[in-house]
Amino acid sequence: MKEGPDITLLGSLIGDPARANMLTALMSGKALTASELAAEAGITLQTTSAHLGKLEGGGLIRQRKQGRHRYFTLADEDVGSLLETMMGLAAKKGHTRTRTGPKAPALRKARVCYNHLAGELGVQMYDSLLSRGFLLAQEDEDMLILSDQGRDFIADLGVDISPLNQSRRPLCKSCLDWSARRSHLAGSLGTALLEHFYHKGWAKRIEGQRIVEFSRPGEFSFQKLFPLQT
Amino acid sequence: MKEGPDITLLGSLIGDPARANMLTALMSGKALTASELAAEAGITLQTTSAHLGKLEGGGLIRQRKQGRHRYFTLADEDVGSLLETMMGLAAKKGHTRTRTGPKAPALRKARVCYNHLAGELGVQMYDSLLSRGFLLAQEDEDMLILSDQGRDFIADLGVDISPLNQSRRPLCKSCLDWSARRSHLAGSLGTALLEHFYHKGWAKRIEGQRIVEFSRPGEFSFQKLFPLQT
DNA sequence: CTAATGCTTCGTTTATGATCGAAGTATGAA
DNA sequence: TTCATACTTCGATCATAAACGAAGCATTAG
Structure with missing residues (x-):
């Protein structure tokens, strides 16, 4: 992640499709495990792990260990509302995009x-x-x-x-x-x-x-x- | 820019340091020319032009021609408030980062x-x-x-x-x-x-x-x- | 007209980071 | 203990997009 003003890190974290998918999944408010998030994003567990590390480093998510599971949630309401703001703006701007969504x-x-x-x-x-x-x-x-x-x-x-x-x-x-x-x-x-x-x-x-x-x-x-x- | 949910495009647009710098400069509300924005971001005019095209395509900025100048502004208040939200969250999360800012x-x-x-x-x-x-x-x-x-x-x-x-x-x-x-x-x-x-x-x-x-x-x-x- | 400015387009290089395979750690189950 | 599950770390590959040089287009000044 490169240098730049404060918003750069935030933007680049959200700007990756896999991470955006995870965050969107977490918008439900549910605590999800790494495996579930991997399934949601359509990527392997290793890659997911790397993404989760970055998201946590950026303060966007929190994890709570429970047995051999790790449950991930959005860090706080602020993060949720930022995502909601972005979704709203994206919808307004008509970024429906080609919506290719997942791989296939x-x-x-x-x-x-x-x-x-x-x-x-x-x-x-x-x-x-x-x-x-x-x-x-x-x-x-x-x-x-x-x-x-x-x-x-x-x-x-x-x-x-x-x-x-x-x-x-x-x-x-x-x-x-x-x-x-x-x-x-x-x-x-x-x-x-x-x-x-x-x-x-x-x-x-x-x-x-x-x-x-x-x-x-x-x-x-x-x-x-x-x-x-x- | 890859596929993903709607917020992905928005995030990746903001997630690039050069673009984040431009957007931050435009937060002043002033209309700036491509050259000024290039100077602000510390990149060449060609690269700036490409970035501005993407930002406009994403609906984040608008341009208005005036003579041989092109003045760029944030597209609307929504964009400004999104940036402000992000700045606020970034500050709160303590992403002051090493703040290396420009090249040197x-x-x-x-x-x-x-x-x-x-x-x-x-x-x-x-x-x-x-x-x-x-x-x-x-x-x-x-x-x-x-x-x-x-x-x-x-x-x-x-x-x-x-x-x-x-x-x-x-x-x-x-x-x-x-x-x-x-x-x-x-x-x-x-x-x-x-x-x-x-x-x-x-x-x-x-x-x-x-x-x-x-x-x-x-x-x-x-x-x-x-x-x-x- | 020509010259100069402001910006765009094209083509190439380069660097970053997303991805996965393979191997490693930790926790719980049998 | 041994196995299985859940996740992490390491290492290598590969794709994307950021960057710039060079050339092109458009507008204005002289």
């Missing part, structure tokens, strides 16, 4: 975000569930409520969520999608739905990659189940 | 900023004039007023400012110093004072460079004339 278009379309579905299809599913009142968003929170109709909808799918309610893990959470900067569904329900798609044979995970590949009929079923509202 | 320490100490003195000595002169009430700062303006005592002080130096008052060019302006992010004296008085130092033999300009080299006795005289308040 396939990654952009559908990928795992740790254990749930992200990418265009993930965002579509989230929007669809929300617009039909199956999921209810909370103010200022990334927690979501599954409505009664939502419960019915899930039950009709053949997904049993009764064991999920026992777990301490939240059922529904929204997770920021870095390629679209829109939310997709996380939480144990998000995981269960992705598992459901695998189980139904609609989609399968590409070995060793984050890409989730839908079969032709699988995507058709998905589209019928989670239609985009016009 | 000599440049950091004293250099020309277009036609007036910048660098540590420039800032010192500015502070000294201000703290002794010779210059009066205005609210929200980069314009300065030369007080009556200030007029006497300048007259005692043997600098005749009467012709300067005729000019349409402002007598006193503050100009942000990119290596210190503090103001130094611009305007025709700033030019006249630098000329005065040359004339007195206190300092000379290094040929082909922006460095202003003070002789030992010259710097001594300068220090006596513009003491740092403790």
